[in-house]
Amino acid sequence: MKGFTSTNKRLVGSKLPARLCNRKLIGLLSTIILLILWKVISIKIDAAIILPAPEDVILRLVKITQNRKFWLAVGNTTTRTLYGFILSFSAGFITGIACGNSSRINAALSPFISVIRTIPVMSVILIAMIWFKTDIVPVFVCFLMIFPIITANVSQGIREVDRSLIEMASAFKLSKYNILFHITIPSIIPFVLAGVKAAVGVAWKSVIAAEVLSQPVKAIGTGIQFSQMNLETSEVMAWTVIAIILSRISEFIIELVINSRKWRLSN
């Protein structure tokens, strides 16, 4: 049986690398086409202030990364994103569990969550600037932007827990603690990971947007705003590329967790 299982996996697995290679190749090709298009349009416009050439952006990127202040800015923005994310995740997780378990709590909180979901990011930033210090604004905005995503995913996960497994646990008189930690939480992990994957991009975007307006000392958003004020379009784009890279790295880490072997086997 052991051999049979592994043979089957090998058969299925043999087609996967080819497909992945194919997808990576298509992705690479489309990136090259985009860069060529960018270069062509920048030549046509011939105004670096409107659209700098891709190589200018790359050169500027290399230049700013050589400055110690750049790494401080990246560190500060990453710390704010992490703070906002961890706070929002913790609050969203607890609220999601409460909403998933009780239809009354869900009914009571859903109007607030709907308002938070639809409120424009700019309004949140401007209000937060009145309420908080510049350093706190991005954390607060990040918190508020991803809170509804985590809450919705966790509460949906709770509602989708397999009732037959809970029945089994009750039949064997498992304690509430064991049901929570061995059945409920593992059941909602796919929903939580999907929520985290959706939230991570929003977290970076909201933190940087808040930094652009609130101007904390040494931050990616502050760098973008400063470059824009000096009409350094290539630098604005270089900072943007850095933001994209950071967001992609965090998404990549989450995808690694989602696709880990143990995880796939157990689901």
Added chain:
Amino acid sequence: MNPGGIKLNDICFSYSNPNNSIKDGEMVIFKDFNLKITASKVSVILGPSGCGKSTLLNIIHGILTPYSGTVEKENCNAISYLFQEPRLLPWKTVSQNIELILKKHYRKKERQKITEHYLKLIGLGDFSDFYPSELSGGMRQRVAIARAFAYPAEIILMDEPFQALDPGLKLNLTKLFSTLWIKDNRTSLFVTHDIAEAIFLGDEIFVLSSKFPSIIIDHTINPVPRNNRHPKNPESLKLETRLYSLLTN
């Protein structure tokens, strides 16, 4: 373990109005229902689908509460359950699935020893670190059987656990059940609509009526000893014919 019997006295139950007395026109599943399950025997409740067999198991277990009548379980501290489906946790390995339900009753080392023992008995000793998704349907149900026996219960309740399996697998698993059961003769109550299964496993067979409120329409003591039960045994064939006519009429 000193298994005791089960006695149901004047049980009344209805799904629509479980907390109050029966009202006119309400569908009553059980009305003044009585049943005596002998200790250390496998008793089978045989009846068509939807006649209240699973409800009866849930009442005995305590998952459902009758609104009148009593359920007496002698010398019973815990009840084990074998469901229609394996109901294994997909994120836990085979051994972790069994160990989880033993947590309340044993220390870690004892849990591991018991799990290993039962996995060996069901022939899955080498699969303890496998996840349910890596096993076949039959293997998963074997793990569920091991889990039911590993649980330190005096009574085992079984809700058509072999229903969804092909005939060969069904026969293998019923034999496996018998092999495990003989080791400690726990009081077992098995509900099924399969006559052959009832004759193969049951020491006592109760036939439940198809109409509500359900009543026991027949009670038979299996005349064939456990080690001599096979489909071609003349006594078994006679019993099969009788049970078939009871269920079809």
